[in-house]
Amino acid sequence: MRDPLQLALQDLKARVFANVVLAPRTHVRIGGPAEWLVEPLTESAVQQLVRVCRELGRPLRVLGGGSNLLIDDAGVRGVVMELGALNRVVRDGDRLTAGAGTSLPTLLRGARESGLAGLEILTGIPAQVGGAVAMNAGTRDGETFDLLASLTVVEPTGELRVLGRPDFAPRYRDGGLAGRICVHATFDLQPDDPKRIYQRFRDSLERRNATQPVTERSVGCVFRNPGEDSAGRLIERAGCKLMRVGGIQVSGRHANYFVNDGTGTCAEFLKLVELVRDRVRREFGVELELEVVRWTAG
Template identity: 40%
Template structure:
């Protein structure tokens, strides 16, 4: 049993942490929510609470938050991608949603600038209306621009790296810097970026025929709807494709389509998706992942690597 002095120390530590959190978000113009459930901010609809969730009003507000959090040595985590599983006890520190950073502008030379919180469906629609091609590959991806850059999101039609011209980053020191694509390294579902928060992205597109662009997007949306479980919450592909193979194929070959732990289920439509059938917890998903990896390794000899990003406390 903990001693009285240990309990007092824990209480003092908790009180100090709460004071630091409140000081870090003081004066912000955006939305601030303490003990915020994160399930509503993830495509999986799963996740414990954040100590505090902040939705900065604009980039200047984000800069203020980063500086105030740094002064109090508080960690910041940004939500917004689709390949994310937040554990059931949530995330300590400050969680940032860029949902209010949704400005899009067109620049000369078929370039679009989009703030980090712009949803990819919104951006694709904007590009189509201006007869700009180069984002058709992202049809059906529900994540944000920033999330797609950080994970170098992609499909069989292309990847984010194919369009990125430069990235605007709020550094850990709270300054704004613009980094050209040549200074970044992209690989399969990964981008090596300067440290900080992706606040905006310049995308180099190319002129096209609006009807042709719309048709490609429409055809690919039909393909995704026919082959992927888009009607149930998920985090997209769970595993990276093995060399010269498909993760979905090896999971299916191991007899795991439809396998369940609680309300977490390997999709019956695409075996590289785990779906939330209603009340799945992160614990359920992780147990199912362990089951899948073990059975795939035993039956096929393939060691699956996670594409899904795990964050938070178990």
């Protein structure tokens, strides 16, 4: 008998694929197959997909740029939704509205070229707009929610809703979406000379390139910074730099980055997480918390 989920997916305005290995869709190149990978072509297809999964009791996850995800080697059951087709950017005065699947670097370039400043605080973050919102991605210059005027989300019930600033509940590296799916976001920017915007962008890119292993496969920062302290500094001072498990190693450039030499697995990554946590706990009595989002099989 055909799976009712498979039948329902046929009716969606979406591209649907079965049994797709997720590793190539993540920055760290780790992760087994998704039972179903669905790429909705419209926001209403996102709503429909949310309703179908809810009615059938099947797990639904959203994959953004895959830059902050650690996915099990065994993969995940149910549906992984990819929003790359929702990538339209519209300007209205000093505001830009971008689909959740828009790549952040592309949005930054567009804003810069059209003389809109602000987004350069997010320079070098390899996210999609939806993922940057979900994680409240940021740098020492500011975070995503500093720039947001409104958000359009799909509720867990499938309803479309617009959230304004009073509805926002962002925290450090957490946009507080609480199970909602961001389908587009509106950013409030300021007019400025493209040359000046470009200079700020170049400066932060140079700073990043000098201190982070930006060209290697990673998930960005593995652990949250504990309070005012820096997780990277604690890991380095606990002597963990260059510690390795299989294909995964603590970066020599920035100790809160673990890099994959191309052969690493999720199991090895997690083993290294535990070794580093243990050392930091023993040295400083600090319990490091994961910043990277884990997708476990099931």
